[in-house]
Amino acid sequence: MTELEKCMESLITIFHHYADEDSDGKSLSKKEFSKLLETELPNFLKSQKDPKAVEKIxxxxxQNGDSKVDFEEFMSLVVGLSMSCEKMFVLHQQKKCKK
Ligand SMILES: [Ca+2]
Ligand SMILES: [Ca+2]
Incomplete structure (x- = not known):
């Protein structure tokens, strides 16, 4: 598998690892979502100073207001975070070049 294919597989595996904990394997309940964030995105959570950050996110x-996070909704978090990371990455690269 290519790197990109591996990344996509990881996203799916990680989502289901947490989503499958209760009887509804298609989405993350509040509990499953908090656990996923705390376990898989600890650094991102640390950067959020609001104690209610998980709830807000x-x-x-x-999007569909069922108080669960399905794969599509989870993907918008991944995309959003990846886009901010990419901006940091580009800034970092530019700094390196200036030296
Ligand atoms: Ca679930
Ligand atoms: Ca939903």
Whole structure:
């Protein structure tokens, strides 16, 4: 498999690892979502100073308002975070070049 294919597989595996904990394997309940964030994105959570950050993020992601996060909604978190990371990466590269 290529690197990109591996990344996509990881996203799916990680989502289901947490989503399958209760009887509804298609989406992350509040509990499953908090656990996923705490375990898989600890650095991102540390950067959020608001203690209700997880709750806020979940509400923002929940497009269809069923208070669960499905794969599509989870992907918008991954995409959003990846885009901010990419900006940091580019800034970092530019700094390196100037030296
Ligand atoms: Ca679930
Ligand atoms: Ca939802």
């Amino acid at each position: 979940r509400k923002d992601l929940d």
